[in-house]
Amino acid sequence: MSENFKLTNDCIILATPMVLFFIFLQLYLQVSEVHLSAILSYIAFFITIWIGLSGSFAGWFYMVKKTLQFSKKTFLFDTDRLTALSKLFLCIFKGIGKFFLPFLGFTAIIFIFQVIKAVFILFIYNSQLEPFFETLNIISNIIAFVLAYWIIYWIPEIVYTYTNPFKSLVNSVKKAFISFRQSYIYYLFIVAGCLFLHFTIQEMKMYPIVYFLELLLFYYFILYSVITVFRLYEKNFIE
Numbered sequence: 408m409s410e411n412f413k414l415t416n417d418c419i420i421l422a423t424p425m426v427l428f429f430i431f432l433q434l435y436l437q438v439s440e441v442h443l444s445a446i447l448s449y450i451a452f453f454i455t456i457w458i459g460l461s462g463s464f465a466g467w468f469y470m471v472k473k474t475l476q477f478s479k480k481t482f483l484f485d486t487d488r489l490t491a492l493s494k495l496f497l498c499i500f501k502g503i504g505k506f507f508l509p510f511l512g513f514t515a516i517i518f519i520f521q522v523i524k525a526v527f528i529l530f531i532y533n534s535q536l537e538p539f540f541e542t543l544n545i546i547s548n549i550i551a552f553v554l555a556y557w558i559i560y561w562i563p564e565i566v567y568t569y570t571n572p573f574k575s576l577v578n579s580v581k582k583a584f585i586s587f588r589q590s591y592i593y594y595l596f597i598v599a600g601c602l603f604l605h606f607t608i609q610e611m612k613m614y615p616i617v618y619f620l621e622l623l624l625f626y627y628f629i630l631y632s633v634i635t636v637f638r639l640y641e642k643n644f645i646e
Contacts, residue, residue: 411638415631418474420495421467422630428463429626435459457518461511462503464562468510469502470495471637472566509565512572524551556594557583563640586643593639597632604628 439452474495524547531543561579565572583590604625611618 411631411635414475414478414638415627415634417478418471418630418634420492421471421474421634422626424467424470424496424499425630426626428467432459453518457511457514461514462507464514465506465510466499466502468562468566468633469506470498471633472563473498475634475637475641505569506565509570509572509575513561513565513575516572516576552598555598556591559583559590559594559636560640560644563637567640567645582640582644586639589643590639593635597635600628601625601632 435455443449443452477491477495527547528544557580558576559579560582561572561576564570564575564579564582568575568578570578604621608618608621608625611621
């Protein structure tokens, strides 16, 4: 795990587009919240989010792949390193061109599962099962936690094999099963870290400085998690 933290520090350039994406997404959500009223405005809102997320995922995850390749290279001169480093940001646009359609399908599948989960929760809340709402909600979250492991390689599978999101999903499940002994510890650590940071951030909102530092730590841990998954994929199925 310490090796992945060192690699995250080496690939810290990836944090800039990631943080900018979160900022723009939050601003868009805040602005849209005021103007959402008619059905057409909701449709336009969801289409914009869908396209925006797909393009951002396509560009940034391709940049992750290229940055990891860059981190393995040895440069004789600093000027060569700086030139190669500056080209990494161009990978975002190349990634959009290469992977926009696959990630459009990827995001659509995620949306569909989220809608199914939301409908299930509403059904429980409005039915005779309401007294068991909290228990059933916890059970559904546990199921989601278990299922999430089996798609841990879904994004790297798309980026490294150039396959469509449906085939990549199937391959991700197969590869998660194959590498279970090597990857489940990392998965548990990532989930535990994200949950801990999420809840502590919520508690620290009344302390601006601490909240800001926790937010930076949360962004860093997200970057660490992505790099860890990509490195696991490379070690188990590429190298």
